Amino acid sequence: MKWLRACRSKSLALPNAVLTSFWVAAVAIFVATGSNGRAENPHADVLAIGGTVTEIIYALGQEHRLVARDTTSTYPPEAQALPDIGYMRALSPEGVLSVEPELIISEEGAGPPEAIDVLKEAKIAFVTVPDEYTADGIVEKIRRVGDALAVPEKADALAADVRKSLEAAKSSARAAAVEPKRVMFILSTQSGRIMSAGEDTSAEAIIRMSGGVNAVTGFQGFKPLIDEAVTAAAPDVILMMDRGGSHGAQNDELFAMPALRTTPAADSEAVVRIDGLLLLGFGPRTAQAVSELSAALYGG
Numbered sequence: 001m002k003w004l005r006a007c008r009s010k011s012l013a014l015p016n017a018v019l020t021s022f023w024v025a026a027v028a029i030f031v032a033t034g035s036n037g038r039a040e041n042p043h044a045d046v047l048a049i050g051g052t053v054t055e056i057i058y059a060l061g062q063e064h065r066l067v068a069r070d071t072t073s074t075y076p077p078e079a080q081a082l083p084d085i086g087y088m089r090a091l092s093p094e095g096v097l098s099v100e101p102e103l104i105i106s107e108e109g110a111g112p113p114e115a116i117d118v119l120k121e122a123k124i125a126f127v128t129v130p131d132e133y134t135a136d137g138i139v140e141k142i143r144r145v146g147d148a149l150a151v152p153e154k155a156d157a158l159a160a161d162v163r164k165s166l167e168a169a170k171s172s173a174r175a176a177a178v179e180p181k182r183v184m185f186i187l188s189t190q191s192g193r194i195m196s197a198g199e200d201t202s203a204e205a206i207i208r209m210s211g212g213v214n215a216v217t218g219f220q221g222f223k224p225l226i227d228e229a230v231t232a233a234a235p236d237v238i239l240m241m242d243r244g245g246s247h248g249a250q251n252d253e254l255f256a257m258p259a260l261r262t263t264p265a266a267d268s269e270a271v272v273r274i275d276g277l278l279l280l281g282f283g284p285r286t287a288q289a290v291s292e293l294s295a296a297l298y299g300g
Helices: 003-013 017-035 051-059 077-081 093-097 112-120 133-146 152-176 202-209 227-233 264-268 276-280 288-296
Strands: 046-049 065-069 105-107 124-127 182-188 194-197 222-225 237-241 270-272
Touching: 017 270, 046 051, 051 065, 051 133, 051 276, 065 093, 093 112, 105 133, 105 227, 112 124, 112 276, 133 152, 133 182, 152 202, 152 288, 182 202, 182 227, 194 202, 194 227, 202 276, 202 288, 237 288, 270 276, 270 288
Parallel strands: 046 065, 046 105, 105 124, 182 237, 237 270
Antiparallel strands: 182 194, 194 222
């Protein structure tokens, strides 16, 4: 590993055009010389990148195949005992190689691109799982992971159960939403700016599934809002990820912000906090997320 880190340091001085070729050569040498990354579990061969991928692997009963996971893979809790190779959008070839995976199953969006290029060119089997915020998208995730692990029958059974549970949760949420509430998802309030979720986002999708209406429209993705846009959105409820401890803004901090102070949500201090992976993961537990959010919005 010291040799590989040294190679990485030297590669910083190389032109971009030759970086990938350099790393492919370094990877080949590293794999040939071997390491002890699987010493504790010689039968493990799979690296899971992305919290939902890891969750699906456990739900399929294939957790014994896992050699490591990324930082976003926090559920189930026992997954956190696995070696952590870093954040899925900031991977390094040496971090991945240190656990000697034979198969990488990754959520869409892992990176940076040059690191992924190195791993693919190093002939490590790499399966990308698409991220779509629908029932069909969840089913496709499960089936893609099941096919990669050669357990398609288990994947079909899990997918059927998940679809059934999700449709039931959505039906109950629609029945409860007699007067749909306007919900604003706030990703962060860093530096006093409200980062919110617009259209075609995981946050908007879970709000709709739970019987709510996304209060923020007119753009796609996540963007910071000016104060006037927050006021105009007039949310009835603020939705946030439950970050635990002091990592998320508390109610008094939120409603002290001028942009939120005059909203309907401020009148009743209506804030809902749900675990981020559960809320936005769109995996096996999405029915639970729908039920929890619906109950928080409409009672029951």
